[in-house]
Amino acid sequence: xxxNITFTFCLLFAFNCFAQSYTSYRTGSSFSINTTPQGGSCxxxxxxxxxxxxxxxxxxxxxxxxxxxxxSGSDGYNNYMYSDLGVTINSVETIVFNNSSASSETYIHQRxxxxxxxxxxxxxxxxxxxxxxxxxxxxxxxxxxMNRNVVIGGTSAGMAILGGHYFSAENxxxxxxxxxxxxxxxxxxxxxxxxxxxxxxxxVITDTHxxxxxRRGRHAAFLARIITDNxxxxxVPKGIACDEYTAVCIDDVGLARVFGGYPTYDDxxxxxxxxxxxxxxxxxxxMANTALHWDKGGVALKVYxxxxxxxxxxxxxxxxxxxxxGGVWEHWSVNNGTFVASAGTQINCILSxxxxxxxxxxxxxxxxxxxxxxxxxxxIQTIELLDGFGRIVLKKEVSxxxxxxLQMSKLSSGTYFLKVRINNTIILKKVIK
Numbered sequence: 001x002x003x004n005i006t007f008t009f010c011l012l013f014a015f016n017c018f019a020q021s022y023t024s025y026r027t028g029s030s031f032s033i034n035t036t037p038q039g040g041s042c043x044x045x046x047x048x049x050x051x052x053x054x055x056x057x058x059x060x061x062x063x064x065x066x067x068x069x070x071x072s073g074s075d076g077y078n079n080y081m082y083s084d085l086g087v088t089i090n091s092v093e094t095i096v097f098n099n100s101s102a103s104s105e106t107y108i109h110q111r112x113x114x115x116x117x118x119x120x121x122x123x124x125x126x127x128x129x130x131x132x133x134x135x136x137x138x139x140x141x142x143x144x145x146m147n148r149n150v151v152i153g154g155t156s157a158g159m160a161i162l163g164g165h166y167f168s169a170e171n172x173x174x175x176x177x178x179x180x181x182x183x184x185x186x187x188x189x190x191x192x193x194x195x196x197x198x199x200x201x202x203x204v205i206t207d208t209h210x211x212x213x214x215r216r217g218r219h220a221a222f223l224a225r226i227i228t229d230n231x232x233x234x235x236v237p238k239g240i241a242c243d244e245y246t247a248v249c250i251d252d253v254g255l256a257r258v259f260g261g262y263p264t265y266d267d268x269x270x271x272x273x274x275x276x277x278x279x280x281x282x283x284x285x286x287m288a289n290t291a292l293h294w295d296k297g298g299v300a301l302k303v304y305x306x307x308x309x310x311x312x313x314x315x316x317x318x319x320x321x322x323x324x325x326g327g328v329w330e331h332w333s334v335n336n337g338t339f340v341a342s343a344g345t346q347i348n349c350i351l352s353x354x355x356x357x358x359x360x361x362x363x364x365x366x367x368x369x370x371x372x373x374x375x376x377x378x379x380i381q382t383i384e385l386l387d388g389f390g391r392i393v394l395k396k397e398v399s400x401x402x403x404x405x406l407q408m409s410k411l412s413s414g415t416y417f418l419k420v421r422i423n424n425t426i427i428l429k430k431v432i433k
Contacts, residue, residue: 011138020101027082028091030116034297035064041198042153043162044111044382045242046122046209049155051085052310053247053259060151064116068094071127073396103135112140117151120158123128128161133195142197144308154427156208165192165205176217180337183221184288190225199417200254200318204238211243217339222334225295228286231236239272246308260308267308271316276349291337300338301332302347319428322347329382361420367432370409376422384419394433408433
């Protein structure tokens with residue numbers, strides 16, 4: 001029998017009602033349990049949830065406790081997650097942040113530490129950013145994702161905050177026409193300040209409600225801003241977007257499955273990146289008070305557009321950002337403030353995982369205790385080792401040798417990612433210590 005336990009603290013402590021910084025609602029067991037979550041991220045474009053994508057999200061909690069964090073609304077997710085979708089979990093607890101002071105509440109900290117899945121509801125993403133950034137909430141969520149393999153997800157504003165770059169909406173929303181006319185408007189609040197961490201979304205900016213209204217133009221403007229502001233660095237921003245009834249579910253090895261109602265409904269997800277086949281990917285013109293011009297002969301951006309199905313059978317591989325199934329390639333560009341989309345061609349910039357395993361780079365031993373040998377069939381230029389937060393912990397100039405050794409004995413145990421540059425191509429390998 002399901003037990004419903006609702007904690008509404010203003011009722012329990014009426015004398016403190018107006019000072020209460022959060023409200024909590026719990027459904028299911030009143031006692032948390034420890035399970036081993038399977039990790040991953042679920043991104044939903046807004047409107048109503050995709051039941052199939054939400055089932056994917058709940059299954060990766062492995063029967064544990066689900067925590068819903070939001071800054072408005074109430075307990076609408078509790079029964080839906082706990083009993084309506086047919087996935088067995090221990091509990092669902094929704095915590096509504098009534099103001100920023102809730103971020104210092106030890107009760108909420110404890111619930112994050114006990115969760116196997118964390119879901120971010122819709123609303124105003126600036127509330128999430130302003131309440132949580134540079135607080136214990138941010139740190140605890142990141143620790144849950146990177147060190148405990150907790151699965152996370154969100155819809156609408158909850159999806160908007162999940163990338164390493166994000167539109168914070170600090171000064172309200174912005175339309176495609178406005179962003180293309182002036183990508184540095186005061187309401188084009190694109191931020192790269194560290195917030196929520198996830199390896200496969202490190203260089204990604206997400207956008208939602210893509211079909212209503214058309215947000216392709218503003219997303220292109222956001223990417224133009226990021227690549228321009230970080231010119232001279234290794235940052236190549238990417239975009240993931242969903243139509244309103246579409247979801248992208250990314251597993252722990254970076255395979256993104258797209259859920260939606262196609263063919264009954266025209267539900268799409270988009271995977272966007274600057275065209276790495278170009279010698280110079282930077283926009284021709286990206287500055288304040290001037291229309292964006294990012295044309296490059298009509299091929300400035302490479303986009304893989306995928307229909308979302310009930311089974312989530314169409315996929316895109318975020319470990320190489322070029323291998324997909326069930327989609328079509330498009331070229332996007334911006335011509336003096338006018339967005340243009342056209343049929344595109346398959347991208348060819350980074351070796352696929354299959355090519356990598358067959359012919360390119362070998363690492364051993366893996367898992368590693370002290371010294372990691374990196375061997376390649378072609379000369380290696382540079383090697384970088386990144387931690388789960390995407391931070392460089394080791395870097396080595398190899399001077400075109402085909403084999404070298406990284407000393408990892410002083411590094412903590414955990415999952416790392418090796419970036420090997422060969423002929424100006426980046427190859428990724430996962431390393432376990």
